[in-house]
Amino acid sequence: MSASDPLTVRPVADFDESRWKELFRGYREFYHLPESEEIVAHVWGWLTDPDHESEGLVAEADGRIIAIADYRRFSRPSTGTVGIWLDDLFTDPESRGTGAGRALIARLQQIAADEGRSVVRWITADDNTQAQFLYDRMATKTNWLTYDAAPAEG
Numbered sequence: 001m002s003a004s005d006p007l008t009v010r011p012v013a014d015f016d017e018s019r020w021k022e023l024f025r026g027y028r029e030f031y032h033l034p035e036s037e038e039i040v041a042h043v044w045g046w047l048t049d050p051d052h053e054s055e056g057l058v059a060e061a062d063g064r065i066i067a068i069a070d071y072r073r074f075s076r077p078s079t080g081t082v083g084i085w086l087d088d089l090f091t092d093p094e095s096r097g098t099g100a101g102r103a104l105i106a107r108l109q110q111i112a113a114d115e116g117r118s119v120v121r122w123i124t125a126d127d128n129t130q131a132q133f134l135y136d137r138m139a140t141k142t143n144w145l146t147y148d149a150a151p152a153e154g
């Protein structure tokens, strides 16, 4: 990327729908999730609903969105604080390594500072070495494990 194509980060807007959906489909495909336009549309609805907790950021270069990040605030009873949870981060494969992922996380760190939040937190797959390449430079890897329990039946 040259100095004439600065990378900008901004909140997602209604007119981003088509490109955001394209990248979100790519994100789901990356995690081998089955194709579902219903889910893609549902999550887009969350991001564009001011009453929903989920919010979106986009990184743009040359007027084109090259990366997306979805996040929300979460309560942390152990410290009596609120943190920012990064749910989804995805950069167009053609634009990887140009700083978009870093810029999106940096913006979340700025939002956390501006709002007095205590942390920006996310999880990643154990074998996602490409993502960890960036994360290890920007954040501290914790020793916490994630558990998922299924809802009770019946």
Ligand SMILES: CC(C)(COP(=O)(O)OP(=O)(O)OC[C@H]1O[C@@H](n2cnc3c(N)ncnc32)[C@H](O)[C@@H]1OP(=O)(O)O)[C@@H](O)C(=O)NCCC(=O)NCCS
Residues within 6 Å of the ligand: 027, 030, 067, 089, 090, 091, 092, 095, 096, 097, 098, 099, 100, 101, 102, 103, 123, 124, 125, 128, 130, 131, 132, 133, 134, 137
């Ligand atoms: C993880 C991911 C979001 C990183 O996004 P990105 O926009 O490529 O990240 P950046 O360009 O800001 O940073 C990538 C780091 O890798 C380095 N890098 C160098 N060449 C690279 C390349 N060809 N591809 C990717 N990263 C490269 C960059 O220099 C940078 O390190 P630095 O900031 O120390 O220089 C992106 O790889 C991605 O979308 N992966 C698939 C989905 C995914 O794993 N999402 C995260 C789920 S938790």
